[in-house]
Amino acid sequence: xxxxxxxxxxxxxxxxxxxxxxxxxxxxxxxxxxxxxxxxxxxxxxxxxxxxxxxxxxxxxxxxxxxxxxxxxxxxxxxxxxxxxxxxxxxxxxxxxxxxxxx
Amino acid sequence: xxxxxxxxxxxxxxxxxxxxxxxxxxxxxxxxxxxxxxxxxxxxxxxxxxxxxxxxxxxxxxxxxxxxxxxxxxxxxxxxxxxxxxxxxxxxxxxxxxxxxxxxxxxxxxxxxxxxxxxxxxxxxxxxxxxxxxxxxxxxxxxxxxxxxxxxxxxxxxxxxxxxxxxxxxxxxxxxxxxxxxxxxxxxxxxxxxxxxxxxxxxxxxxxxxxxxxxxxxxxxxxx
Numbered sequence: 243x244x245x246x247x248x249x250x251x252x253x254x255x256x257x258x259x260x261x262x263x264x265x266x267x268x269x270x271x272x273x274x275x276x277x278x279x280x281x282x283x284x285x286x287x288x289x290x291x292x293x294x295x296x297x298x299x300x301x302x303x304x305x306x307x308x309x310x311x312x313x314x315x316x317x318x319x320x321x322x323x324x325x326x327x328x329x330x331x332x333x334x335x336x337x338x339x340x341x342x343x344x345x
Numbered sequence: 346x347x348x349x350x351x352x353x354x355x356x357x358x359x360x361x362x363x364x365x366x367x368x369x370x371x372x373x374x375x376x377x378x379x380x381x382x383x384x385x386x387x388x389x390x391x392x393x394x395x396x397x398x399x400x401x402x403x404x405x406x407x408x409x410x411x412x413x414x415x416x417x418x419x420x421x422x423x424x425x426x427x428x429x430x431x432x433x434x435x436x437x438x439x440x441x442x443x444x445x446x447x448x449x450x451x452x453x454x455x456x457x458x459x460x461x462x463x464x465x466x467x468x469x470x471x472x473x474x475x476x477x478x479x480x481x482x483x484x485x486x487x488x489x490x491x492x493x494x495x496x497x498x499x500x501x502x503x504x505x506x507x508x509x510x511x512x513x514x515x516x517x518x519x520x521x522x523x524x525x526x527x528x529x530x531x532x533x534x535x536x537x538x539x540x541x542x543x544x545x546x547x548x549x550x551x552x553x554x555x556x557x558x559x560x561x562x563x564x565x566x567x568x569x
Contacts (some may be wrong), residue, residue, distance in 0.1 A: 246386040248417050253407045253424040254397035260428045261456055263441055264435035265449035279530075282469035283562035285431055286525035289518050291558030293459070294539040296517035299546045299554075301396065312512030313519065319514030320523040321354030333516030338509030 306342070312337035350419035359463055359478025366459045367482050371490040373401050376510075378494020380405065384412025388495035395491040399484055400457060403427040424503050429556045434461045455480025462521045534565025 297313045298304045319329035322337035374395060381391035386408060398404050403424035410469040435453050438461070442449040455476055456464075460483055464476035525531035538561030545554035 250390045250394045250436035256425045257398040261453045262430045262450040279566040282533035286535040287561030288529045289522035290535030290538035291542035292518040300388045309512040316516035318520045326520045334509035334513040337512035
């Protein structure tokens with residue numbers, strides 16, 4: 243077997259196991275009610291981390307680059323309740339344009 | 346508008362809500378297909394990986410490590426770390442999944458960042474129907490785009506940065522984060538998660554800062 247197929251199979255198995263861990267291990271038991279407020283806040287905590295790492299991290303460095311302009315456009319779009327597709331495309335377009343003209 | 350369709354718990358509403366994100370996922374899938382070929386994967390292996398792993402960041406990490414001459418173990422380790430957040434997301438989905446154990450296991454596979462967010466109803470509850478609608482649309486886009494990418498090879502997309510694709514993703518996550526910022530505990534959780542992630546980026550391998558940022562939800566729940 244090639245290394246490529248080995249990675250496909252092992253990463254696939256690992257991914258399926260991780261995603262299924264909760265449903266498999268917890269069985270049909272109810273989630274303890276004390277944990278619900280924490281679950282409720284998992285989304286903002288992880289989204290906050292994804293926003294900053296995707297916008298400011300390059301490898302192990304934190305940098306400010308053209309992505310910042312895209313993020314500002316996205317913040318304005320979200321504040322104005324623009325459709326999410328327009329927000330995402332607008333952010334990408336502004337970033338790409340800035341890079342093109344800054345070359 | 347995102348806020349109009351966010352609360353309707355049907356498969357159709359879930360599929361509709363995720364459509365704009367599916368376009369971004371598809372562009373990413375094309376680049377994954379192209380990168381996988383250049384890293385020595387066969388087209389079939391690349392498509393099988395998109396269908397079974399169904400987690401873009403983990404796939405990119407594994408294949409790029411392999412392409413750079415890294416070990417199978419290093420590729421598996423990086424991908425597993427990048428995927429660890431799905432264990433937490435799976436726990437959140439648990440009350441919504443219901444049914445037989447194997448059915449829950451299968452439905453949990455449809456959870457990726459975007460479908461998980463679309464399935465969220467607020468107040469800690471999730472909609473199984475919205476997860477299925479959003480997850481199936483994203484899976485179809487991801488697998489089809491990967492196949493296209495393997496055919497088009499490296500000539501089709503080129504450098505994602507030229508198209509501003511790397512800015513599309515923080516924008517996307519900001520749009521998903523926005524409704525949570527209306528409440529003080531949501532703002533506290535988001536700020537804590539962002540701060541934890543930033544603090545760890547220089548020291549931790551990719552993916553770990555995101556996992557650690559889950560602790561931000563504890564900070565947020567204390568702030569109420």
